[in-house]
Amino acid sequence: MRCYWDEDDVWFYFEVDAEGWVTRQVELEEPELTPVVAASLAEWQRARDAGRLAGYDSRFGTTAEPPVSEWEGHDPEQLTSEEFDEVWVSARRHLAVTPR
Template structure:
């Protein structure tokens, strides 16, 4: 799904598991849709276990900390998995190409 936050001019894209937890999250800002986050919960947990959480957060961001069932004030658009994957691949490629 995706949601728009007009106060910050950010599109949020979410992949959610059956329990409602965000497993991957993308944030695109401004009219150019510049990727500012493309975080995976699995990668985040691996980085935490490896003691590399700060590096991961600084590069890719974090996923939402509450399940979607507890969110208020959002009006999500549903996406296909193919639509999400296309945005994910582009955002990850752009973020990974930036100097660390």
Template structure:
């Protein structure tokens, strides 16, 4: 799904698991849709377990900390798996290129 937050001019894209937790999240900011986050819950947990959480957060961000069922004030738009994958792949490539 995706949601728009007009206060920050940011699109949020989410892949959500069966229990409502965000598995992967992309944030695109401004009219250019600049990727500012492309985080995976599994990667975040691995970074936490290996003591590299700050590095991961600074580079790729974090996923939402509450399950979708507890969110308020959002108007999600459904996406297909392929639509999310396209945004995910593009954001990850752009973030990686910016780190080079």
């Protein structure tokens, strides 16, 4: 799914599991759609467990905490997994070489 947050001029892309928890998240800032977050919950947990969380956060950011069922005031647009993956791959490529 994706939604636009006009207060910050940011597009949010989310992959969620069956319970509504965000498993991967991408944030793109307008006007150039510059990637500022491309975080995976599983990677974040592995980085935390390995003591490398600060490095992961500074490079890729974090995913949203509460499940989407608890969110208020957003109107998400549904995406296919292929559409999400296209944005994910591009954002990860950008953040892997460009610090946030």
